[in-house]
Amino acid sequence: MQWNPAALSAPPAAERGLPVLPELAGRLAEAAADFVPEPAGGGRPLREAACGYWSRRGLPCEPELVVAAPGAQPLLLALFASAGGEVLLTRPCAASYSPLARLAGRLAYHVGVPAECGGVPDPFALLETVRRIRAEGGRPRFLVLSVADDTTGTVAPPEILHEVCEAAAAEDLTVVSDETWRDTLHEPHETVFVSPAEMYPDQVVVLTDLAGPLTPAAWPAAVARFPAGGAGPALLARATSLLTAVRAELTPPVAAAARYALAEPGPVRARTAATARLYGLLGTAVRERLDAAGVLCRPPRTGPHLYADLGEQRDALAARGITDSVELEAHLSAALGHPVPGGHRFGDAPDSLRVRLSTPPLLGAAEEGRRRALDAPDPLADPDVAQALSTFGTAFSELAAS
Numbered sequence: 320m321q322w323n324p325a326a327l328s329a330p331p332a333a334e335r336g337l338p339v340l341p342e343l344a345g346r347l348a349e350a351a352a353d354f355v356p357e358p359a360g361g362g363r364p365l366r367e368a369a370c371g372y373w374s375r376r377g378l379p380c381e382p383e384l385v386v387a388a389p390g391a392q393p394l395l396l397a398l399f400a401s402a403g404g405e406v407l408l409t410r411p412c413a414a415s416y417s418p419l420a421r422l423a424g425r426l427a428y429h430v431g432v433p434a435e436c437g438g439v440p441d442p443f444a445l446l447e448t449v450r451r452i453r454a455e456g457g458r459p460r461f462l463v464l465s466v467a468d469d470t471t472g473t474v475a476p477p478e479i480l481h482e483v484c485e486a487a488a489a490e491d492l493t494v495v496s497d498e499t500w501r502d503t504l505h506e507p508h509e510t511v512f513v514s515p516a517e518m519y520p521d522q523v524v525v526l527t528d529l530a531g532p533l534t535p536a537a538w539p540a541a542v543a544r545f546p547a548g549g550a551g552p553a554l555l556a557r558a559t560s561l562l563t564a565v566r567a568e569l570t571p572p573v574a575a576a577a578r579y580a581l582a583e584p585g586p587v588r589a590r591t592a593a594t595a596r597l598y599g600l601l602g603t604a605v606r607e608r609l610d611a612a613g614v615l616c617r618p619p620r621t622g623p624h625l626y627a628d629l630g631e632q633r634d635a636l637a638a639r640g641i642t643d644s645v646e647l648e649a650h651l652s653a654a655l656g657h658p659v660p661g662g663h664r665f666g667d668a669p670d671s672l673r674v675r676l677s678t679p680p681l682l683g684a685a686e687e688g689r690r691r692a693l694d695a696p697d698p699l700a701d702p703d704v705a706q707a708l709s710t711f712g713t714a715f716s717e718l719a720a721s
Contacts, residue, residue, distance in 0.1 A: 361385065364578055370382055384551065386559055387577070388569070396423055404460025436473035438475055439483045446490070462487050466480060467620075469497070469622060472625050521548035534576055598621075639718070657680040659674050
């Protein structure tokens with residue numbers, strides 16, 4: 320694994336999410352005086368709520384096989400540290416995956432993604448990487464997938480996912496399926512989401528980060544569903560022990576809000592649908608402007624992000640003194656007025672000239688404007704949003720101009 324000094328630079332500041340759902344804020348406030356700590360791994364009511372959430376998605380489970388933590392990062396860290404061996408990640412992947420593997424003392428290897436989507440590796444490249452690691456004396460253990468991909472906003476087609484899962488099963492890999500953005504499909508009746516746990520239930524740990532899709536980003540809460548068979552029970556026991564050792568516990572108010580969100584009452588379902596619709600409209604508008612500037616980008620299908628490739632503009636960028644994704648990140652962040660992290664943060668080489676784009680900043684910083692966009696029949700018609708999209712299009716058109 321090559322050392323990349325650019326990857327050690329400070330990450331961009333966290334983005335502001337959408338306004339807090341009033342009913343969630345109410346549950347948080349009601350539990351503010353609760354002084355009884357939530358046990359490590361989550362109390363039974365929270366774990367039962369998570370079971371209900373997954374059961375409604377065709378993944379039934381028992382509370383004893385569920386673990387909760389204050390965010391996806393502690394859960395992943397505990398999981399990586401619970402077993403020896405190397406971690407396999409896609410290229411690109413979420414910015415936190417590789418640092419967490421290093422923190423757990425595990426080597427991380429990136430595998431390229433197919434042309435159709437991000438979040439899952441090319442099946443043949445996966446097999447080749449596994450065999451190379453074993454030939455060098457390594458023990459590949461975990462494969463982290465993101466079918467509804469946080470980084471690229473794509474959703475892996477079931478046929479590609481099936482090939483990847485077959486390869487993982489043949490090589491005895493434990494799959495960690497990050498399904499954080501599965502509920503924000505832009506076109507839920509046209510996009511098919513399949514969980515790896517439906518294909519190989521005894522080899523898949525399902526991870527869902529509530530912060531962002533279901534709860535505010537500032538309220539860290541995540542749940543993991545372990546398989547009943549295979550190595551599942553042993554991994555669960557070790558991960559829970561590690562979370563207990565570092566007291567990775569949810570605060571009672573956040574746990575109360577998470578239970579409410581996972582139960583998915585009417586207000587939560589309505590907000591999720593409105594959020595998915597808004598992300599879809601913004602994602603389509605952003606990609607249209609990238610296309611107009613000649614910038615490559617896979618069509619977004621879920622969540623708030625897109626992944627743009629400016630490799631074909633390399634000469635024009637070099638004329639402006641931009642030769643890698645570090646410089647591209649600095650230029651676009653200044654031009655757009657909000658963080659635009661470069662591909663080096665997601666496992667790509669700095670000279671790849673790729674960036675991850677987020678759509679919520681187009682709504683502005685004011686809470687009222689973001690709330691209005693959620694309810695508006697046509698949020699793109701809002702003058703502030705229209706101006707932000709115009710600025711966005713201009714920034715990329717100027718970059719592409721020779």
